[in-house]
Structure formats: C-alpha cells, structure tokens
Amino acid sequence: xxxxxxxxxxxxxxxxxxxxxxxxxxxxxxxxxxxxxxxxxxxxxxxxxxxxxxxxxxxxxxxxxxxxxxxxxxxxxxxxxxxxxxxxxxxxxxxxxxxxxxxxxxxxxxxxxxxxxxxxxxxxxxxxxxxxxxxxxxxxxxxxxxxxxxxxxxxxxxxxxxxxxxxxxxxxxxxxxxxxxxxxxxxxxxxxxxxxxxxxxxxxxxxxxxxxxxxxxxxxxxxxxxxxxxxxxxxxxxxxxxxxxxxxxxxxxxxxxxxxxxxxxxxxxxxxxxxxxxxxxxxxxxxxxxxxxxxxxxxxxxxxxxxxxxxxxxxxxxxxxxxxxxxxxxxxxxxxxxxxxxxxxxxxxxxxxxxxxxxxxxxxxxxxxxx
Amino acid sequence: xxxxxxxxxxxxxxxxxxxxxxxxxxxxxxxxxxxxxxxxxxxxxxxxxxxxxxxxxxxxxxxxxxxxxxxxxxxxxxxxxxxxxxxxxxxxxxxxxxxxxxxxxxxxxxxxxxxxxxxxxxxxxxxxxxxxxxxxxxxxxxxxxxxxxxxxxxxxxxxxxxxxxxxxxxxxxxxxxxxxxxxxxxxxxxxxxxxxxxxxxxxxxxxxxxxxxxxxxxxxxxxxxxxxxxxxxxxxxxxxxxxxxxxxxxxxxx
Numbered sequence: 001x002x003x004x005x006x007x008x009x010x011x012x013x014x015x016x017x018x019x020x021x022x023x024x025x026x027x028x029x030x031x032x033x034x035x036x037x038x039x040x041x042x043x044x045x046x047x048x049x050x051x052x053x054x055x056x057x058x059x060x061x062x063x064x065x066x067x068x069x070x071x072x073x074x075x076x077x078x079x080x081x082x083x084x085x086x087x088x089x090x091x092x093x094x095x096x097x098x099x100x101x102x103x104x105x106x107x108x109x110x111x112x113x114x115x116x117x118x119x120x121x122x123x124x125x126x127x128x129x130x131x132x133x134x135x136x137x138x139x140x141x142x143x144x145x146x147x148x149x150x151x152x153x154x155x156x157x158x159x160x161x162x163x164x165x166x167x168x169x170x171x172x173x174x175x176x177x178x179x180x181x182x183x184x185x186x187x188x189x190x191x192x193x194x195x196x197x198x199x200x201x202x203x204x205x206x207x208x209x210x211x212x213x214x215x216x217x218x219x220x221x222x223x224x225x226x227x228x229x230x231x232x233x234x235x236x237x238x239x240x241x242x243x244x245x246x247x248x249x250x251x252x253x254x255x256x257x258x259x260x261x262x263x264x265x266x267x268x269x270x271x272x273x274x275x276x277x278x279x280x281x282x283x284x285x286x287x288x289x290x291x292x293x294x295x296x297x298x299x300x301x302x303x304x305x306x307x308x309x310x311x312x313x314x315x316x317x318x319x320x321x322x323x324x325x326x327x328x329x330x331x332x333x334x335x336x337x338x339x340x341x342x343x344x345x346x347x348x349x350x351x352x353x354x355x356x357x358x359x360x361x362x363x364x365x366x367x368x369x370x371x
Numbered sequence: 372x373x374x375x376x377x378x379x380x381x382x383x384x385x386x387x388x389x390x391x392x393x394x395x396x397x398x399x400x401x402x403x404x405x406x407x408x409x410x411x412x413x414x415x416x417x418x419x420x421x422x423x424x425x426x427x428x429x430x431x432x433x434x435x436x437x438x439x440x441x442x443x444x445x446x447x448x449x450x451x452x453x454x455x456x457x458x459x460x461x462x463x464x465x466x467x468x469x470x471x472x473x474x475x476x477x478x479x480x481x482x483x484x485x486x487x488x489x490x491x492x493x494x495x496x497x498x499x500x501x502x503x504x505x506x507x508x509x510x511x512x513x514x515x516x517x518x519x520x521x522x523x524x525x526x527x528x529x530x531x532x533x534x535x536x537x538x539x540x541x542x543x544x545x546x547x548x549x550x551x552x553x554x555x556x557x558x559x560x561x562x563x564x565x566x567x568x569x570x571x572x573x574x575x576x577x578x579x580x581x582x583x584x585x586x587x588x589x590x591x592x593x594x595x596x597x598x599x600x601x602x603x604x605x606x607x608x609x610x611x612x613x614x615x616x617x618x619x620x621x622x623x624x625x
C-alpha cells in the first residue's frame with residue numbers, strides 16, 4: 001500500500017479510524033512509559049522484593065525461641081536432648097550466668113534453663129527462668145516443656161515421647177508474606193500509578209491533545225488500564241516465580257495456582273485503580289498525590305494482613321481490617337496459593353472486592369476530571 | 372488565492388464563561404489553502420475561538436462548519452480532517468519522538484512511517500530523543516509534525532513561535548509556508564505583527580471577543596497609510612532583527 005516516498009503528499013493513504021487500534025496504541029505507549037518510570041518499577045517490584053528477601057532469609061520456622069543453658073547444667077539428659085531436636089528452640093550455651101541474666105533482662109534470650117539430676121534419684125529437676133521482656137515466647141516454651149514433662153516426669157529415664165503429629169504442609173513465612181506483599185504491590189501500582197498518570201496527563205494537556213484526535217474517552221481509560229494491568233501482572237508473576245524458586249513459596253497446584261493468583265491480581269488492580277482515578281480527580285497538583293494516596297494505601301498496608309495476620313490485632317481493630325479491600329485480596333491469595341482452593345472457593349472474598357469496586361467506581365465517575 | 376472557497380465558516384460565534392463574554396458574535400471565513408492569522412492581545416478570545424473550531428470546547432451559540440461538516444453534529448468527522456497544535460501542550464511522558472508519532476498514528480488510525488513524519492520537520496536526528504529534551508524550536512516543529520499525521524486539510528497552530536529566537540522563528544515560518552504550499556490550510560494565532568505580515572495571507576484582528584478588522588496584511592497597511600498615518604520615526608530599509616540575523620547567520624541552531 002504505502003510506498004517509500006518521503007513526501008507523503010499525494011499518497012493514497014487512507015485514514016481508517018478504529019477504536020481498537022487507538023486503544024491498543026495508547027496501551028502500548030502507556031506500557032512503555034510505565035516500564036521507564038522508576039517509581040512504578042520501585043513500587044511494584046523493588047519494595048515487595050525487599051520485604052520478601054528480608055522475610056525469606058529470616059528462615060522457614062518463623063518464630064524462634066532462644067533458650068540459654070545455665071552454666072553447670074547437666075547436658076546429657078533427655079530434656080535437653082528433646083529441646084535440641086525442637087526446631088523452634090535455639091539453645092545458647094557457654095555463657096556465664098551474669099551474661100545470661102543481662103540477655104534475659106533485655107529479652108535477647110527468651111528463657112534460661114538449668115537441669116540437674118536429683119540426688120539419689122533418676123529424676124531430673126528442671127529450673128526455668130522466663131523473662132517479662134519476652135512473655136509470649138516464654139509461654140510457648142512453657143507449653144513445649146509441659147509437653148515434654150507430661151511424659152517424662154513419670155518415666156524420667158525413658159527418652160521416648162509419644163507424640164503423634166499429622167504430616168501437614170509446612171506453613172512457611174514466605175507463604176504468609178508473599179501474598180501480602182503481592183497484594184500491596186498491586187495496591188500501590190493501582191493507586192499511585194493511576195493517580196499520577198491521569199493527573200499529569202490532564203495538567204500537561206496531553207489528554208486535551210488526545211481529544212483533538214478521533215479517540216474516544218473510553219479508549220483512553222481502557223488503554224491506560226490495559227497497560228497498568230499488564231505491568232502489574234508481569235510484576236506479580238515475577239514475584240511469584242522468584243518466591244517459588246528461591247524461597248520455596250508454596251504453589252499447591254503449580255501453574256493452575258499461578259493462573260488463579262493472576263486472575264485475583266487482575267481483579268485487585270482494577271479495584272485499586274478506582275482509588276487512583278478518584279485521587280487524580282481530587283488532587284490539585286502532583287505534590288498532593290502522595291499524601292492522599294498514602295491515606296488510602298498505608299492503612300491497608302498495616303491493617304490488611306500484609307505482615308501480620310489480622311487475628312493478631314486487638315478486637316476493636318479487627319472490624320476495620322475486615323472492612324478493607326486489600327484484606328480480602330490477601331485472604332483470597334493465601335487460600336488459593338497455600339490451601340490450594342479454587343476461585344469458586346474464595347467467592348466470598350471476590351464478591352466483597354467486586355462490591356468495593358462498584359462503590360469506588362461510582363465515586364470515581366463523579367469526581368474524575370478530564371480537563 | 373483565486374479560488375476563494377471557504378473551508379471554515381464561522382457565523383455569529385458566541386462564547387460566555389459565566390459572566391465573562393469571551394467571544395461576542397465572531398463571523399469570518401477561512402479560505403482553502405491560505406494561512407489565516409487570528410491576531411489580538413491576550414484574552415481577546417483567539418484561543419477560545421480556535422478551541423471551539425477544533426471541537427475541544429462547547430460554544431454558547433452560533434454556527435460553524437469545517438469543510439462542510441457541522442461542528443454540532445459531525446465533531447468526530449471534523450477531528451479526522453484537522454490537525455491541532457495546542458498552546459503549551461505536553462506529550463506522553465517517557466516516550467521518544469518515534470514512539471510519540473506511533474501513538475498519534477494509532478489515535479488517528481493513520482498508516483504512516485514515523486521517520487518520514489520526523490523528516491518533514493527535520494527532526495530525524497532526534498528520533499530517539501524525549502520531547503522534554505528538545506529545544507523550543509524543535510518542540511514546536513515536533514508539535515507541528517503531530518498535526519500532520521492524519522494528513523489533515525486544515526491545521527491549527529496556537530502561538531507556535533512564542534519564545535523562539537529569530538532563527539528558530541524564521542525556520543518555523545518556512546515550515547508553515549511549505550505546509551500551506553502542499554495544500555493544507557493553516558490557521559494560526561500570534562502576537563507578533565511582523566510574523567503575521569510575513570506569513571499570513573489574511574489576518575483578522577480580534578479585540579474583546581469581536582473582529583475589528585479582516586483583510587490581507589497589505590490592504591490593512593495600505594488603508595492605514597491612506598488614512599494619513601505616518602510613523603514617527605522614518606522607516607529604514609532594514610530593522611534590528613535583520614541586523615541580528617545578518618550578524619548571527621541564517622543558520623538555525625539547536
């Protein structure tokens with residue numbers, strides 16, 4: 001059709017306007033722009049990866065209890081032996097009593113144990129010193145010891161403990177942390193990215209210039225959304241794959257689980273982009289975007305089970321947590337990834353996300369500004 | 372200018388912003404293949420008028436047709452045959468010139484070679500540069516390139532030479548004349564009368580939302596002279612800008 005002439009004058013080029021073509025051109029431009037925007041890459045990939053790295057290297061067990069062994073304690077007894085075999089417990093030896101006391105005071109070790117064989121007896125006496133600096137871990141140790149003694153104090157010489165444990169999937173820190181980080185990455189991409197882009201396109205009159213072309217408003221929004229969702233999904237895939245291969249993130253049904261997670265991620269970004277549209281409408285300048293965006297993202301970052309299970313929050317706080325959309329995205333992600341549930345099994349979470357989406361977009365339609 | 376066929380007809384255009392009457396009954400025609408200048412002080416209603424014709428702004432009343440298309444009913448068709456350069460408009464962030472041209476080609480559904488578009492405005496060397504990194508003159512030439520993507524019948528240039536040095540300005544005049552010579556009608560606004568005199572085939576003076584004069588620059592000047600006007604200072608055969616160009620060279624710097 002088109003020849004090589006440099007002057008296009010008189011070329012029989014036809015101008016066939018197509019909405020799809022315009023939308024895709026916008027999506028492509030937007031995607032290129034996002035990939036070159038340092039803040040987008042940092043928020044979507046770098047932050048979540050840093051957190052995942054930190055928690056990934058913290059090890060598999062999650063909680064550790066550091067127990068000091070008092071100098072002069074009997075070492076060749078079944079109690080110490082059992083403690084040594086308990087993965088959660090790390091025994092600290094070879095420190096003086098004074099040193100241990102200081103560590104206890106600061107909570108650097110969680111307890112100190114002193115085992116002595118009773119005179120003229122096969123039984124042992126076990127002295128445990130807890131510290132108020134670390135009561136919760138002390139309590140875990142107490143129940144561990146109780147388990148041991150329940151058997152042992154009766155038959156002190158028998159080293160065998162009758163415990164039956166159901167072989168379960170090991171729930172690793174990464175299995176909790178990664179979905180939370182993924183959710184947060186989607187939240188920041190959706191909120192910050194969308195808000196910044198639409199505000200700056202509006203302020204620099206880029207959108208006005210678009211309006212001088214035959215492109216439809218819907219194409220501008222959809223093109224931008226395609227790019228952002230595409231970028232968010234690439235980021236999500238990257239995080240999941242990295243988590244799986246380097247930190248043993250559990251994907252119960254392999255690729256199917258990944259696909260389910262990406263579907264959830266898409267839903268999440270779409271909902272979160274709604275916040276971005278609202279913010280771009282109410283922010284008067286670029287410097288107003290971060291504070292308003294933080295009002296949306298920070299509470300969810302802290303309260304939606306990104307780092308801690310929301311069950312760990314005080315009772316009065318939990319209803320707030322349960323009102324936030326990220327809570328349900330995180331919840332659904334964890335159930336899909338770790339418990340291997342299908343999307344239908346997390347329909348309640350999906351439904352709440354959709355309800356949030358409807359509410360957010362109802363507001364966005366009201367406050368969004370084109371010019 | 373023998374064939375005086377109107378490609379744009381503006382009839383009794385009115386635009387009110389709340390209490391402010393920005394445009395108060397403008398009537399004028401723009402002929403095919405001419406460079407038409409809208410001149411006037413800031414706030415006279417030039418940009419408002421342009422943006423209404425460009426379908427970017429609602430009018431309060433009046434009729435406008437662009438190439439026979441009604442602005443009320445056929446805005447979408449009008450957009451396809453016009454090219455628009457906005458005052459102080461930016462471009463999509465983080466993209467280079469080629470990518471921006473590709474984007475606009477997609478927005479217009481035009482099948483063009485981006486490099487050929489850049490060659491038209493002599494920016495082929497800047498193909499991989501970002502818009503922000505261009506000089507003032509290059510930015511304006513790039514903006515003009517984006518107006519040509521859909522091979523429009525009319526292009527609108529809103530103060531394209533504001534802030535440019537004399538060389539860049541003359542360079543842009545050449546480009547605009549070339550576009551006109553290739554058969555495109557050009558509507559331009561400017562504050563510079565020397566520019567209007569050199570560039571425009573016809574000019575309209577707009578003042579407080581009304582047209583107070585409309586003719587060729589030559590006729591307007593002759594009329595004034597015939598009315599007995601005399602410059603206080605005798606006109607020399609050259610002016611200071613000629614001196615500047617003579618001293619610093621025609622050659623346009625980046």
